[in-house]
Amino acid sequence: MSSVVDIAELSRRADFPAIPDGWHYLDTAATAQKPQAVIDAIAQAYGRDYATVHRGVYRRSADMTIAYEAARQRVARFLGARSADEVVFVRGATEAINLVAQTWGVANLKPGDRILLSQLEHHSNIVPWQLIQERTGVAIDVCPLTADGCIDLDAAEAMLTDRHKLVALAHVSNVLGSVLDARRATELAHRVGARILIDGCQAVPRIGADVAAIGCDFYVFSGHKLYGPTGIGVLWAKAELLDAMPPYQGGGSMIDRVTFAKTTWAPAPQRFEAGTPNIVGALGLHAAIDYVESIGLPFIHAHEAALVRKARAALSGINSVRLFGPEDAAGIVSFAIEGVHPHDIGTILDEDGVAIRAGHHCAQPLMEHLDVPATARASFGIYNDDDDVAALARGIERVTRIFG
Ligand code: PMP
DSSP, X not given: OOSHHHXXXXXXXXXXXXXXXXXXXXXXXXXXXXXXXXXXXXXXXXXXXXXXXXXXXXXXXXXXXXXXXXXXXXXXXXXXXXXXXXXXXXXXXXXXXXXXXXXXXXXXXXXXXXXXXXXXXXXXXXXHHHHHHHHHOOEEEEEOBOTTSOBOHHHHHHHOOTTEEEEEEESBOTTTOOBOOHHHXXXXXXXXXXXXXXXXXXXXXXXXXXXXXXXXSEEEEXXXXXXXXXXXXXXXXXXXXXXXXXXXXXXXXXXXXXXXXXXXXXXTTGXXXXXXXOHHHHHHHHHHHHHHHHHOHHXXXXXXXXXXXXXXXXXXXXXXXXXXXXXXXXXXXXXXXXXXXXXXXXXHHHHTTEEOEEEXXXXXXXXXXXXXXXXXXXXXOTTOOHHHHHHHHHHHHHHHHXXX
């Protein structure tokens, strides 16, 4: 899958109406563009089939409920979950992690307990645990990285003790593209009796995830990075954990019976979905998963890996460029240019129709580790091809000429 011909064949730009000719979208790690199939599913849901779910006694609402629950089934199959009851719809990965922290975390963590995170985590897998640290007195440890920017699982093994109750790690780094050996991380956590949460935001659209094969306890991701809509995401958790977790938010749909004397909760996953859910978001996510699987994650991964190799090769030929992350990164390349702020790189590239991200990428502890205030980041998706890599390289050469 690494030849130019294969890549050209795989590029699916024609499926994405918001990517005009001559525009090089290299910010998929922030959010993916949407294929027509997803746009159509959303338009159809609002324009033809729309009604509420779970409450209506009329046919349209019953049909919408079936479609909403079919989306849950689709997510379960996509993740290799045992049951759709293990899938909770949330706004995104951020809400999923906050949900676990504020329900499972508050119920299970106490002073003396420890959590292991890593140096490369996104703020959404750091700050919720710090909020819980204030409420529960749990201590937070930080696993270091290897020289090429992977979570150092040998170090994790040495750090973990039976006081650790949770390990929470990114499956793929949103800055470096480095891939976690999620199965080994899970074994290490379980060996000391800790639970493990895996942040799959960048993994799900690039390498996929099989929660049964990994053996993890919690897995989270956002729909919008998987070519689906914003405002919908997934918390997957083992049924026995979800069943034992207290509610997250109170309101309609999450109850069994409400009286002023005592209210009882609905079973999971409804217990965690208070209020009218993002009905159309779930349907859009269903369409996105169908779209991604119609192409196949092994192909997508090979396609992005080839683009990463080419981008790294092109950029490493430019003297002042410093590349971060491993050679075999999943779809993401971060870099810096000596003496040039990443925001200037981004602005100059934009003049050439090349859209990259510049900043700390919601990973300030990682920036500190890399000893830079920010990086420039190019991230690929299934619509990118060699032309995008060439435009990136041309743009970077122009930046180095401008800054002399
Ligand atoms: N984790 C990682 C690794 C991410 O890349 C992101 C999004 N940049 C998040 C968590 C948070 O996702 P969201 O903003 O969709 O909740």
